[in-house]
Amino acid sequence: MKFRGGGLGANGIRLSMESALTARDRVGVQDFVLLENFTSEAAFIENLRKRFKENLIYTYIGSVLVSVNPYKELEIYTKQNMERYRGVSFYEVSPHLYAIADNSYRSLRTERRDQCILISGESGAGKTEATKKILQYYAVTCPASQQVETVKDRLLQSNPVLEAFGNAKTLRNDNSSRFGKYMDVQFDYRGAPVGGHILNYLLEKSRVVHQNHGERNFHIFYQLLEGGEEDLLRRLGLEKNPQQYHYLVKGHCARVSSINDKNEWKIMRRALSVIGFNDTEVEDLLSIVASVLHLGNVQFAADEQGNAQVTTENQIKYLARLLAVDGSVLRDALIHKKIIAKGEELVSPLNLEQAAYARDALAKAVYGRTFSWLVSKVNKSLAYKEEKFPGWRSTTVLGLLDIYGFEVFQHNSFEQFCINYCNEKLQQLFIELTLKSEQEEYESEGIAWEPVQYFNNKIICDLVEEKFKGIISILDEECLRPGDATDTTFLEKLEETVKNHPHFLTHKLADQKTRKSLGREEFRLSHYAGDVTYSVAGFLDKNNDLLFRNLKETMCNSENPIINQCFDRTELTDKKRPETAATQFKNSLSKLMEILMSKEPSYIRCMKPNDAKQAERFDEVLIRHQVKYLGLMENLRVRRAGFAYRRKYEVFLQRTKIFIRFPKTLFATEDALEVRKQSLATKMQATWRGFYRRKKFLTMKRSAITIQSWWRGTLGRRKAAKRKWAVETIRRFIKGFIYRNHPRCPENEYFLDYIRFSFLMNLKRNLPKNVLDKSWPTPPPSLCEASQLLRRLCMQNMVWTYCKRISPEWKQQLEQKVIASEIFKGKKDNYPQSVPRLFINTRLGREEINAKVLQALENEALKYAVPVVKYDRKGYKARARQLLLTHSSAIVVEESKIKQRIDYCNLTGISVSSLSDNLFVLHVHCEDNKQKGDVVLQSDHVIETLTKTAILANKINNVNINQGSIKFTVGQGKEGIIDFISGSELLIAKAKNGHLTVVAPRLNSR
Ligand SMILES: Nc1ncnc2c1ncn2[C@@H]1O[C@H](COP(=O)(O)OP(=O)(O)OP(=O)(O)O)[C@@H](O)[C@H]1O
């Protein structure tokens, strides 16, 4: 929505503001909107002329800047001037492209909307200069930091490099851009330039191999020859003289006084370094440039069959080195053609013409692709890396479009066709965004409106680009169809398909009068900017843009890193036919239109005052022509009828809340803004801080939710997996339980393993603690045998461990106990009482034995001594004695006397009763007269005493345990008898029958 109205009543302010403009600034009108006779083209041109004479080259039509090339250096691009325009309202100062630049920049910052500045005009009108000046303006006026300085430098220095490789001297312009350029400059939230990106469009490659009279090849060739150090030229195999190179002399003007190649070379070399080229990369790049020159000098001669042969071996040698390819392969590839038909390779020789064509195609391809590589290299160096706020676009973009202007030559070819088509598209965009949309908006809002007539060039755009019926479609069809398609058949097809189009004409279709001005190989398009006659010669070739397969292959094998990147191997295997040049161009233009449509545009319309590149010359005819085709009059009429200053309602309302129709209103507005600036700044700051914090908060909230949900998901998945596992395990368990008594099978495997495991684990925890512990877990049926084996092992182990721990003394004790058990266990009543009592080494210490006895036994070690009671053989009188055991004999001692010595060899046996008494008889060999007969003794430790005696005397098997009575020898063949009976208490006495009667007490255990 727009408002009409006026901001009057601020005359004082206006005057003071306008006084900032010098009187000179106010020559004519500085905005055509203020032109009284605004419908008159003559008045329009007169205003331009008046201002041009005063070196006022800029004039507005509303917010569109019209610029006339002064062809001389003006003092209006100084730093002070830049400062003058910085942050200042559009109408406060005289028209300037700095004002446009600043205005776009401010919109970008305040509204955070991407901007673009479209610079149009014909060749030589000053588009590239304007672009550079705008970039310089941003470099000086935008906030800076160390990093930003580098970016600024690179943005500025990308120009000399791209110009060296992409610009050339033409008849129209000594520095004509032979490629289209769209450059995005990225600004961060502080408004500092932080990165950039360049899109390039259709380089005029044909210039590499051919230049029209008065024109040159791309600057870089001349710069290299003129400025390159001798060493470098030697390495590249080049001579300083451009006349030596076929590709440089076609236009007969290799050296031009207005161009200082040597100086430009220095600038370009420095720029390469700033962009980030190292020495090797520079060398690789220049090798390619040199290789193109050498290629141009490759000559052919025909052999007898008419096949081309290379006659310039030297060039091949240089080429092989510079392109890092095999020389002989390259030579072959230049004079042969390889086709793959039905999977088979067919190689055929080329004739002279074809070989020259192949050579030129290679030169064009190498140069063209290197140029694209260069752009991508520049882009890498300009790329903005930092992304501080993910999810939030931290940069805004300002695009600068400097694309070839409308071109009309004497001979116009495919390139002019593309360039002019591009200009049609840009005009269409201009119409869409300004004339058409503006008028439609007024109408839709019901504002009284008288439509302004303008020529809508959509009809021409359609003629070129429409599917099936458009010129590009027809050209593609001719290029792709089998059979002998030629430029002429293409022209015929065109005549057939678009013959009735009002903007299309050929010799055949023209009337008598116009026919004269048209050749038979030409067609004429009535562009919005005027008629252009195109010669169809070369259209098919240029559109096909073919490079013979074997040349492609050779390049793919190059070891020059740049060439290697430019020629991708996949091209060789890719079956799909590459898009034609025109279609590629059409598609890239349509993408460009999308890019531009998404941005807020500003326009700079450039004009050239004369064709002679001269200062002070204002050629009215030429200017009129440009005013016409740039649509400036229509533009003015719409602006006049509408409003000088347009903003989206919301933005407008937010920023100013004042309606503006006349520039003076704007002064008042800006003044009012000045008054409120402080409070507005605070408000903006607060809003920004709020926005920034909220943005941060929202990001954090989003992150938290993301993390939360992710973590929940993870937990859920883990739980589900656990449950699944549990179900699976239980199922297997149950199945196993059912099959538990079956032999091992897949069904019960798990169960049995589990049972085994748990049994073993249980066993491990509950193993018997010692040999006496008889506990043992009950095994499952399947493990009975194993359990038994384990139990035995366990027992063995315990026994073994126990045994290992036994001391020698204890061992001896146990051995003696074992023997005692063998002898007495279950046979003698008082044996059980003896079991818990330890056997003692001796019951009598040496001090208790008489010294004499000990002396008598000097040589014999005393093994055991015990006090005993001896019963006389006849009267059975009891006498206290000591029984001593040595190695060889048992000795009965009374005080100091050895009463009887019984050598073990004479000891025939030992008798005891089965009762609980302590009596025993040592039976002695009777024939030994020395012996007094058997000895009846009583020991309180009878079991111990007898065991020790039996062991020492080795008579374990000779201990008799008798029931009832014991017979013994008294001497000389007489016998004594001891009767044993059980009674209540021990009694030993001689009975009437002369026997010794022993009453042994009954023990409880029996
Ligand atoms: N503002 C200016 N001040 C001084 N000289 C200028 C200015 N603009 C252009 N020129 C002169 O005009 C020449 C051509 O300008 P420029 O290269 O910008 O044209 P162009 O519109 O880019 O042409 P093309 O379409 O051929 O690339 C410049 O080399 C320069 O000498």
Ligand SMILES: [Mg+2]
């Ligand atoms: Mg240019």
